[in-house]
Amino acid sequence: MKLSILLILSLFLMKQGIAQSQIQGRIKDPKGKAVNSATVTLKSGDGKIIAYTRSDEQGAYQLKAPAVLTAGFSLEVSSLGYKREVLLLAERNKSYDFVLKESAIDLPTVVVNNRPRLKVDGDTLNYKLSDFSNKQDRVLGDVLKKMPGIEVATDGKISYNGKNISNFYIDGDNLLDDKYNIATKSIPKEAVDKVQVIQNDQPIKMLRNKMNSDDVALNITIKDEAKIKLIGQASLGAGLPNRFDENINGMMFNKKYKGINYLKGNNVGNDPARELTSHNFSELKDRLNNNKPGALLSTGAAGVPDLPQNRYLFNRAALLNVNNLFNLKKDIQLKTNLYYLLDRQQRDYDKFTEYYLPSGNVSFTEKQSNTSKPNQFRAQASLNINREKSYLNNTFISNYSPMKYQVGLNTNGIPFGQQLQQKAFDVSNEFSYLNTLKNGHIYNLYSYLSYSSQPEKLQVNSGLNEAQLNQGIPYSAIIQTSNTPAFFTNTYLSFKKVSSGIIQTYKTGFSFQAQQLNSALNTIQQDSQIQPAAIDAFNNLKWKRSNLYTEGLYEYETEDEKLKASLNVPLNYQYIQYRDPGYALDQKMNKFFISPGLRLKYQTGVENYLQFSYALKNELGTMDDVYRGAILKNYRSLYANNAPLSAQKNHSAALSFNYRKAITMFFFNLQAGYSRINLNTISSSILTNNLQERIVLPYDNNISAYNLAGNVSKYWFELRTTFSMGLSWSQSRNNQFQNNTLLPYKAINNGIKAGFQSKISNNTNLNYAINYNQMESKSTANKEEPIRYQQIRQQAELSFMPFNDLFLNLSAEQLYTKQSGQGRLSYLFSDLSARYKVNKINTDFEFGISNLGNIKTYRAVYLSSNAFTSGTYEIPGRIAMLKATLTF
Secondary structure (H helix, E strand, O other): OHHHHHHHHHHHHHHHOOOEEEEEEEEEOOOOOEOOOOEEEEEOOOOOEEEEEEOOOOOEEEEEEEOOOOOOOEEEEEOOOEOOEEEEOOOOOOEOOEEOOEOOOOOOOOOOOOOOOEEEEOOEEEEEHHHOOOOOOOEHHHHHOOOOOEEEOOOOOEEEOOEEOOEEEEOOEOOOOOOOHHHHOOOEHHHEEEEEEEEOOOOOHHHOOOOOOOOEEEEEEEOHHHHOOOEEEEEEEEEEOOEEEEEEEEEEEOOOEEEEEEEEEEOOOOOHHHHHOOOOHHHHHHHHOOOOOOOOOOOOOOOOOOOOHHHHOEEOEEEEEEEEEEEEEOOEEEEEEEEEEEOOEEEEEEEEEEEOOOOOOEEEEEEEEEEEEEEEEEEEEEEEEEOOOEEEEEEEEEEEEEEEEEEEEEEOOEEEEEEEEEEEEEEEEEEEEEEEOOOOOEEEEEEEEEEEEOOEEEEEOOOOOHHHHOOOOOOOEEEEEEEOOEEEEEEEEEEEEOOOOEEEEEEEEEEEEEEEEEEEEEEEOOOOOEEEOOOOOEEEEEEEEEEEEEEEEEEEEOOOOOEEEEEEEEEEEEEEEEEEHHHOEEEEEEEEEEOOEEEEEEEOOOOOEEEEEEEEEEEEOOHHHOOOOOEEEEOOEEEEEOOOOOEEEEEEEEEEEEEEEHHHOEEEEEEEEEEEEEEEEEEEEEEOOOOEEEEEEEEEEEEEEEEEEEEEEEEEOOOOEEEEEEEEEEEEEEEEEEOOEEEEEEEEEEEEEEEEEEEEEOOEEEEEEEEEEEEEEEEOOOOOOOEEEEEEEEEEEEEEEEEOOEEEEEEEEEEEEEEOOOOOEEEEEEEEEEEEEEHHHOEEEEEEEEOOOOOOEEEEEEEOOOEEEEEEEEOOOOEEEEEEEEEO
16 A cells, blocks of 8 residues: 555656746637537657546646747647547647547447347446337336446446446436435336436536546436426225225426325335434444444344335335425525435244353243334435536435334243334435636545434333342332434545646544433332332443544556555544443543545456455444443343444455446356454343343454455347346354353355246247355354255246236245254245227326235244244235326
8 A cells, every 4th residue: 555655656656846937728629619528638749647637628738838848849638539649749838729620439239130238428328218118108217227236236226237327317417316216116208318327427516537537426317208297196096805095196307397295094014114214324423424323222022024115014105205306596406305204113923032042041032012103304404506617515404203113022931012213203305516726736625513312111011030129028020211412523624736647635523422421220110119229330422533544545547547646644632521420420531543445446448447455444332332221122122332342444445347238138246255353342132031131341352354356247039038147245253242152153144045036928028037155154152053044036028918908926035044953944925907098088007915924924044144034924814905196
């Protein structure tokens, strides 16, 4: 890494150290229109590159030249779609103007008749939606999964050739941020003209060609006839037993206004909250650098089964979702996004859990009937001014998410009940302003403010673990309360020096975090008196973190654009203070960190590139690491800490190769990664059949992980089929401290997936996918054989049209699971539907039966480092639905 730094700085100093003069001019086309982003190169007589730059939006360029121009110096101007121009220089400090002649671009072509085509336009890859859709498809999301190179995960997350998309645009406008499930599940396929994949996406106009970007975005272009009217659907559905599914939506996509608004409700297992998924949430958290406290308490419910959600969910949900974007003036947008979700979910299950320990296995059984009532309200307003020389964005967000749980439980033969209430609230404002100085350099003023709170109350209506919590005296119930109000602000000023060769960005700023943890654990005695638990179980912790930071970012790109390099060197000074008078706790500490990052991208071909990244990240712990009073996280988990603030150092490296041949629709990517985390603390647990007590202890602890993955996607023209395949391997090593024994663990995960989407004929389509996953876990402290878990999941779908306007669909899904020392599990789910379209009234009538086999219980097994869990879930049986959908 030191060599990389020296290399970049040397190049910079060499460019700055030569005595210079200035050459300038303008570049136009034959019609007098300015040519933007044309490459201007100054070469010596022997062909060496002396300097280079690019023309701006007005076609103007400037570059530095040696004070003395020897014979043979020349200016070379080139741009995609124009003939290259070369001019010999006779004088310095002179203006040289160019008029470029248009030139046809010779690209390799394949002549195909009535077959899908991909068009490449610079960094943009264009898919014609109609080339991949069929009559059975209804919305945009149905077609996206058929496009070679594009993968849609089960949660709706979209990736292109192995890389997750960063933005989703509709005719160039960002209506939904990263909640694009709203669009993929709503926009009719008939309204979409093209799907565009934009590589090196840069949404801020003034930073284009001035900042390296590896982001990939998706842009949906709307057909002209769909832009001039309101489009939408209204549907009514009823079924047995006691089922309903209703929906009304309206959308419009023109230059001045874009909107997707709908109201829907159902009790057929389709959770509307999945449409509100924020697919880039982890990236947002890293960018904001705000460790906002999360929920502390839970009911201890088992995880959901590994089935599609509509197979297991008992719900009664309604969602109002309003998304509107207004183009007020040129480059000025106002966007509002608002939703309210109301739901009631029921989950009944039996669970068996066993921990494998050298001192003897620990196990417990559980039967739970869980009723939850989630509510979510979110309001967001954004003002965006995106101009060639300036940029402003201000986003205000408010969230309120009250939750109620009513639980009936039986654990190890003891029946009792639970109630949990949570009222999460947060409000934030993010402001960013960029402007261009007269010399072309850019400054950025940024500010972020947020406040949040999380009041929680858990009541367990049974005298569990009376020996630990009530001095062995029987009692009636226990109540755990907590709240974590938090304030955070981050402000910085950055300066970007734009020049040929190395682009430099310098940032300096300050962030401040203030949080509290207030909690108490009380018992309700048999005489109804409320008393504190017989352990140290209260907290009045105050936490403050101040962070002063500066950062240098250096970006370099060769003249031929084959090599791009960026070096990021952030320096952080953190001061942390936390105190809790109840435990005589008053700690102060300060740390200075350097956390460099390096990224290299080499273009091995016109459509292929190799990319490498390395980062060293230093982090200090959070308030959750230092509270001393015990907190009953759920009915059987008691957590506390007895260690200094945790500190971790994370080394991570990744290497990837991306290959595509768009004209033949072939895509391939290979990725390898490594990470190592060094910690100064370890979690220590005491496990019994009734209780898990966890405390954090000071102990040097290392976690390492390796991963390797590859994916290939190809469209076979003769078969009208998209084939895909993927391989993955990962290995991790970690340590656990359980029942006073250190347990080093090694886990290996292997996966294979394959499938195809085939258009057998104009009226028949067949889709198939298979996923195989194998996990293995082993501890060197145990002499037993490794625990192995294997699962095969197969999905098939056949759709055909026996005659015009009648669509039949049959789908099936099989899950096969094998676990060490356990019996094999196999399930086959199938669905059947028929849809008839009445064109005169633009209405579809659909009859469907899901879960034809009427399966009502599902058993699943899960494997962690040293724990085996078996859960048996009640799931909806056979459901029959009749639905009418009007399209307008």
